Amino acid sequence: MTGTPAEGAIHIRLGVEAGLFSKVVIGNHRILRATAPLAGRSGDDVPDLVARLFSVCRIAQGVASVSAIEGASAVRPDGRQKAARHFLIQSETLLEHAGRACLDWTRLLGEAPLVAVLKRLRSALVDLPDRLFPDGDWLRPGGGRLLTEAPLLTDRLTAVAEAVDQAILGRFGDDGIPVGDATILGRLAGKFLTDGVAGFGAMTIGPLPIFEAGPLDARLAADADGGFIARPDWGGMPYLTGPLARRWDHPAVRAVIARHGSGLLAHVAARAVEMAATLREMQDFAQGLCKDTSSQSEPADGGLAVVEAARGRLVHRVELDAGKVMRYQILAPTEWNFHPNGPLVQGLLGHPAGVDPVSRAGMLVTALDPCVAFRVEML
Amino acid sequence: MCLALPALVKDVLPDDLALVELGGVTKEISLALVEDVVAGDYVIVHVGYALSKVDPAEAAKTLALFAEMSAAVQ
Numbered sequence: 489m490t491g492t493p494a495e496g497a498i499h500i501r502l503g504v505e506a507g508l509f510s511k512v513v514i515g516n517h518r519i520l521r522a523t524a525p526l527a528g529r530s531g532d533d534v535p536d537l538v539a540r541l542f543s544v545c546r547i548a549q550g551v552a553s554v555s556a557i558e559g560a561s562a563v564r565p566d567g568r569q570k571a572a573r574h575f576l577i578q579s580e581t582l583l584e585h586a587g588r589a590c591l592d593w594t595r596l597l598g599e600a601p602l603v604a605v606l607k608r609l610r611s612a613l614v615d616l617p618d619r620l621f622p623d624g625d626w627l628r629p630g631g632g633r634l635l636t637e638a639p640l641l642t643d644r645l646t647a648v649a650e651a652v653d654q655a656i657l658g659r660f661g662d663d664g665i666p667v668g669d670a671t672i673l674g675r676l677a678g679k680f681l682t683d684g685v686a687g688f689g690a691m692t693i694g695p696l697p698i699f700e701a702g703p704l705d706a707r708l709a710a711d712a713d714g715g716f717i718a719r720p721d722w723g724g725m726p727y728l729t730g731p732l733a734r735r736w737d738h739p740a741v742r743a744v745i746a747r748h749g750s751g752l753l754a755h756v757a758a759r760a761v762e763m764a765a766t767l768r769e770m771q772d773f774a775q776g777l778c779k780d781t782s783s784q785s786e787p788a789d790g791g792l793a794v795v796e797a798a799r800g801r802l803v804h805r806v807e808l809d810a811g812k813v814m815r816y817q818i819l820a821p822t823e824w825n826f827h828p829n830g831p832l833v834q835g836l837l838g839h840p841a842g843v844d845p846v847s848r849a850g851m852l853v854t855a856l857d858p859c860v861a862f863r864v865e866m867l
Numbered sequence: 868m869c870l871a872l873p874a875l876v877k878d879v880l881p882d883d884l885a886l887v888e889l890g891g892v893t894k895e896i897s898l899a900l901v902e903d904v905v906a907g908d909y910v911i912v913h914v915g916y917a918l919s920k921v922d923p924a925e926a927a928k929t930l931a932l933f934a935e936m937s938a939a940v941q
Contacts (some may be wrong), residue, residue: 522870522936524936525932525935527935540871541868541870541871541932541933541936542870542871542928543871543872543911543912543913543918544913547923589918591914601899603899603900606900607899607900610900614919617884706870836885860914861915863913865916
């Protein structure tokens with residue numbers, strides 16, 4: 489994959505000695521100060537601007553932004569608003585995972601991308617913010633006008649479930665691993681096992697723990713040079729974030745980790761588990777939209793908001809003065825997973841490089857799923 | 868980050884491909900996920916695929932925001 493300077497890119501350079509990865513250098517060329525133009529603007533305008541700036545996790549970015557603004561200005565949305573926002577983030581997570589499966593995982597399998605399936609899913613999911621909030625005010629601090637169209641959501645999710653089950657997930661074996669040749673994840677799991685790379689990329693790094701708001705706020709407040717945002721740690725340690733971190737304790741994922749380690753197969757199993765679970769939760773939401781489901785979302789604390797986006801934990805922090813933005817920071821999941829001593833690096837170092845180290849490393853990069861294009865090459 | 872820079876479609880090619888101009892660079896992308904794109908449209912691109920069409924007025928607003936961002940980070 490070729491890097492795209494305009495949207496940023498990640499360049500990974502590899503060294504191999506005695507058949508093992510001996511050096512991994514990550515050049516992270518993502519634009520980490522994209523929030524600079526937000527300073528000086530009215531806080532109420534910022535969530536829409538944030539959603540305009542970011543293409544891939546637009547909903548998660550927008551919800552994190554509006555939650556941070558609400559936290560900083562002591563505005564509290566009700567439980568229905570928070571549940572609807574959570575539902576929208578889930579729709580985005582499902583679509584992102586499906587997108588990676590249809591475009592990236594098929595490439596690893598040497599197959600044509602499943603464009604028709606992805607188009608079908610996009611047509612069912614992409615316009616959900618406008619369906620739930622017909623006035624387009626889903627990012628208004630305090631909440632927008634929420635329309636509950638349970639039959640429409642149910643129909644949409646039925647179509648999504650059908651496509652996801654038939655083309656991507658399929659059935660799960662007793663050990664929690666997707667099986668069979670009918671679906672992408674079944675074929676991919678089979679390929680990893682056949683090729684002997686199921687455990688490739690296993691690391692000793694654990695899932696990112698729940699943040700305590702006070703210490704996180706203090707770290708970000710003190711981050712004058714952007715070093716924490718560029719190379720985050722927690723208690724001095726690197727961590728994994730994303731589907732595998734979130735589903736680490738799921739019995740099926742635990743079984744895979746116990747047998748194969750936290751490598752490629754564990755990433756695939758976690759993504760499969762997450763897609764199935766997300767779809768179920770979305771279907772529940774569609775059938776019970778009017779219930780107060782405020783427990784699904786964590787309230788923002790001060791100007792700090794933490795959201796689980798498709799690729800992992802996303803943090804927004806804002807400082808307001810009389811309603812104007814003085815400072816705006818975003819800590820994104822890619823910086824955890826592509827940290828110079830993080831999951832990718834530790835998942836490669838000391839592992840067999842195989843006959844094609846670039847392709848092999850590329851599989852792990854794809855599993856960790858950076859939000860920008862990436863390029864892998866030898867040093 | 869995963870920025871939503873609108874890309875200007877310069878030429879629509881066979882096989883659902885197109886040449887777009889993105890941040891001063893011309894590149895080939897796939898139009899397989901979007902419908903009815905013609906030269907002169909703006910699209911949002913992610914890792915080689917156009918994800919959506921953007922209204923020209925909206926694209927202009929977004930490009931202005933990006934120009935502001937570029938100036939701020941330099």
